[in-house]
Amino acid sequence: MSTFKALVASKGETGTELAFRDFAEADLMEGDVTVRVTHSTVNYKDGLALTGRAPVVRRWPMIPGIDFAGRVESSEHPDFKPGDLVILNGWGTGETHLGAYAQKSRVKGDWLVPLPEGMNPDEAMAIGTAGYTAMLCVLALERYGLRPTDGPVVVTGAAGGVGSIAIALLAKAGWHVIASTGRAEEADYLKELGAAEIIDRAELSAPGRPLGKERWIAGVDAVGSHTLANLLSMTRYGGAIAACGLAQGLDLPASVAPFILRGVALLGIDSVMCPKPRRLEAWQRLASGLDRDKLALMTTLIPLADVPETGRAILDGKVRGRVVVEIG
Known part of the structure; x- marks a missing residue:
């Protein structure tokens, strides 16, 4: 046998x-x-x-x-x-x-x-579900109609797998990327990936107000809980947040205020059962839109x-x- x-x-x-x-x-x-x-x-x-x-x-x-x-x-x-x-x-x-x-x-x-043609198996797994999910987030923001000229984008859990690849993808596409992390020692690493600003995750992880100062037009969130609630409360009018993770928690202690006063959208991202046509689109975009040197980094x-x-x-x-x- x-x-x-x-x-x-x-x-x-x-x-x-x-x-x-x-x-x-x-x-x-x-x-x-x-x-x-x-x-x-x-x-x-x-x-x-x-x-x-x-x-x-x-x-x-x-x-x-x-x-x-x-x-x-x-x-x-x-x-x-x-x-x-x-x-x-x-x-x-x-x-x-x-x-x-x-x-x-x-x-x-x-x-x-x-x-994808030109990609090695080890590069595919350097991307993996984390990177494929990051690409699904980017595609969702694009389908919603958001572009780099509309304003900055925030990425939470920035030093993690989803966050790292999201930063590299968004920066290459021309976005001004704000990276949120609890690891200050990773600032140089995040800037090498393309982050323009670094903020401490403590700014977002505690209970916040129903509506905060408008800071970004878009976001990729892998954290959930209070962090996601705060992202929504600080999103500019007509913006959107793509949510794909739960590192802080499954809960969402948020208010309806961002949705009904600023027209903010929450875009849910599922990678597990995602239809095959969208998977193929994501992997083709990863093959052409991800800097391989940054992936190696x-x-x-x-x-x-x-x-x-x-x-x-x-x-x-x-x-x-x-x-x-x-x-x-």
């Missing part, structure tokens, strides 16, 4: 237990494409799954990991053939479907996106063995930018 290496999460008496073990290919889940995984990544959501701090995993035992890039080994799907390089983001992998922290994965071909490479420790570190705010996992 063919086996491969995998990081397996089990539900133990004291919480989530992780172990590296040989996994049988015959035990992979249903799907019409089998992929030899070459690279993955560690997102904030992966950290929650690896540590059990939130109920991300809903099937046990589970191979965590919501992202992978790799090469098709076998396919019964008309869009893919052996040898094709592919990307997967979301669709319940690492939650209800065996995920990316393994040498092989079997998934539905409809979940896969072809690796924000990326750290780790082996699969370091994933559990990195999962804990990302929740503790100790990870800057993006982490690529070399599956090996």
Whole structure:
């Protein structure tokens, strides 16, 4: 029986237990494409799954990991053939479907996106769900009709994965980017990515007024809770905030005032079940609109063995930018 290496999460008496073990290919889940995984990544959501701090995993035992890039080994799907390089983001992998922290994965071909021409698998995972989500935020702001000439854009959780790539994308597109972070020591890093201003997250993380001074026309928020409420209260007339995360919390202690007095919009961003046409658009834009030198600046490479420790570190705010996992 063919086996491969995998990081397996089990539900133990004291919480989530992780172990590296040989996994049988015959035990992979249903799907019409089998992929030899070459690279993955560690997102904030992966950290929650690896540590059990939130109920991300809903099937046990589970191979965590919501992202992978790799090469098709076998396919019964008309869009893919052996040898094709592919990307997967979301669709319940690492939650209800065996995920990316393994040498092989079997998934539905409809979940896969072809690796864009000129992009390497490790670059795709340097982007990962965090960067793909950042691109979805940028596309949402553009669809809403906002442009760099309308005013500045604010990015919260700026030193994290979503924030780092959002800054690089927005700066390259010509936006004046205001980066919000709680890590003052990362100011030079954020400016290298393209941030024009740095503000302390403390300005946004405490309970605020229903309506504040107008400071920006647009925003990308990966934090939620009071931070998102304050972003909305300080958005200029006719502006919008794209919300994609919950690092501070799931709640939204806000007022209707920004919506009914300034016509502000809150744009919800979902990356997990996002339709394939929009995924393809996001990945093509990432291939052409993201500075690869800046991507390299924000990326750290780790082996699969370091994933559990990195999962804990990302929740503790100790990870800057993006982490690529070399599956090996």
